[in-house]
Amino acid sequence: MQVPERSDSIDRVIVDAILAGRITAGTRLGEQSLATLFSVSRTMAREALIRLEARGIVQVSPRRGWFVIKPSFEEAQEAFQARQAIEMGILMAVQRLGPEVVDKLRAHIVRERAAIASDDLEARSFLLGDFHVCLVEAFGNRVLADILRDLTARTVLISALYQSVHDATASCDEHEAITDALASGDLKRAADLMVSHIGNVEAGLTRAKDDDPLTNLRQALKLSPRRE
Structure with missing residues (x-):
């Protein structure tokens, strides 16, 4: 270290x-x-x-x-909402986008897919969250990047318990769609896709909590949900 x-x-x-x-x-x-x-x-x-x-x-x-911290679902939802506001806002405020930003995001997505394919849970968790930080950093706003890193850490603390490989793959696909929109210069579509993506992640976690009667005990024992 x-x-x-x-x-x-x-x-x-x-x-x-x-x-x-x-x-x-x-x-x-x-x-x-x-x-x-x-x-x-x-x-x-x-x-x-x-x-x-x-x-x-x-x-x-x-x-x-x-x-x-042990964030409650209500606190996690607030963090998701804050992430939506920050990421949509910065995408809507961008005047132009250099090709190096798209190249950086595409390289990041390649690493995401490799982590998912190899079932590397640590790399998968880090990369899926870091995509959003990487995006904001690419636009040169370090203050917002630091804020977003902290918000993402809060959501990771709870989402790591519930995110399945399918959820991770869906998130990666959505990252790619956002990057494609950025590459085409359609920043409004990229912002809309970002809001939808964060909403999908939040909704998926809410469903996992609602569908699982052993949520509290599972959290206490640090166990992952069983997959049929």
Whole structure:
């Protein structure tokens, strides 16, 4: 693991681990443990956790320490709605699109499909979420990219429990349709497809929760839904 030189680098590593599904909701993040793992002072580790708390990624409990949040479905829905507003807004605001943006997104989709085909769950989870961050970064807005990365991390914490291979494939197909619209210069269609895509992901997770009577126990035991 690369040792970060600043505490804000610790933030990024933790969020990326959430996006990849390596850190799950409720995981304890001890200050001393992080300080040891990253070869930094405990103060630097605490600073990183305080920033993550302000960003809604972790929470602190008296006498128990720091934990990754356990978002409710209502909180996840709010995060999806915020993602829709940000991504649709930036697509509608773009005046022109360089070919390098489309090339970057197409290369990303190739990696998504490879992760799905090889059943690499960590890479699949990270890449499907990172497509949206990659898109916003390609337009040069780092502030929105950071906000979107945090919102995506929140939705990944709950969606990782329910997303099947079929859902992942459908998401990848929708990413490709969005990229095709961008390539053709039809930014309005790309924005409409993005809203539909995020809505589909949210609706799929809601159906999974409603259809599964063992949801709460499954979350507690960190088990995936059985596939018939």
